[in-house]
Amino acid sequence: MTTDLLDLESLLTDEERAVRARVRALVDREIRPHIADWFERAVFPRELVPALAAEGLLGMHLTGYGCAGRSAVEYGIAMQELEAGDSGIRTFVSVQGSLAMTAIAKHGSEEQRQTWLPRMAAGEAIGCFALTEPDAGSDPAAMRTVARRDGHDWVLDGAKRWIGLASIADLAVVWAQTDEGVRGFLVETSSPGFTATPIEPKLSMRASIQCDIALDGVRVPESMRLPDAHGLRAPFECLGEARFGIAWGALGAGRDALEGALAYAGAREVFGRPLAGMQLTQARLAEMVLALQQAQLLALHLGRRKDAGLLRPHEISMGKLASVRAAIDVCREARALLGGNGVTLEHSAMRHAANLESVRTYEGTDEVHTLVIGQALTGLSAFRG
Structure with a gap:
């Protein structure tokens, strides 16, 4: 049963669908069978790094130096599929590629790029x-x-x-x-x-x-020293790359929670009928899919603008704020639909919701992104009183 009621699938190219299929298969094969255990034991699976590198996911938006040179939309799709597995795994790829590798690629010397980027793209250096x-x-x-x-x-x-x-x-x-x-x-x-x-x-x-x-x-x-890094503009450029990935990634967590809740509601019987047949259940599911698909349209629009070289910082703030808000609300509603079973690691919704509490805080809090948008609207900075 699809949750893509707007047929956003039709807006993707064949190559974008192929990237999605490859990363989704990696998540199904390498992450889903183990993530509950990793989460419960609070361990990051270092053994996963070679698989992520082999799929070209480390610094995938960069060109040259062993990097895949993928488009912004392809990068966003990959982050969405990884975060459908777990925000922590997507975070690894974001920190490695969007932050550390981007800093070297944008602001480093040629010697620094030659020394570090190929090793980092291959997962040989973190x-x-x-x-x-x-x-x-x-x-x-x-x-x-x-x-x-x-x-x-x-x-x-x-x-x-x-x-x-x-x-x-x-x-x-x-x-x-x-x-x-x-x-x-x-x-x-x-x-x-x-x-x-x-x-x-x-x-x-x-x-x-x-x-x-x-x-x-x-x-x-x-x-x-990074020779071309002068002032806070340099790290902010790297943060912009990571925030763009989050605008896509968070929606993967939301989608995974929605799909889990939908499957559960279809199989669970209450008062002699499927939970999915209840009006209040359908109202909840409708609101969840509406929020996710609206945010997905925004993320795709931002990706197309980024590929065209038109994306501005306040647009990234709009994407990050909208996606994380939508995703965390969907995960909480999904947990509620699962009832008491939703607090177990058998289901993903509460794990995703807990992770998204961090995602909404790092790379700019809700408040920071709100003020970035406000400044773009008014021309006035409200960061310092």
């Missing part, structure tokens, strides 16, 4: 993106991590928090204040003074890794 700090989440301009020159090197001191993959990463893209403003540095995680500690226990994103990072006199050569 990267993380260290921007957020304990006291500087939504306001990265307030970061306290500093980098000072010492001869031909830089010395980094400070702390970062909620940094995905940091404890398993080989390379960290670290953003720090310098005498000339914010700059980006490539820090090998084996460097003396670099410590990454997983944040535990968590009630969300349990099949993923988020860490605290301590930087205590970490020495980085000038050759590891």
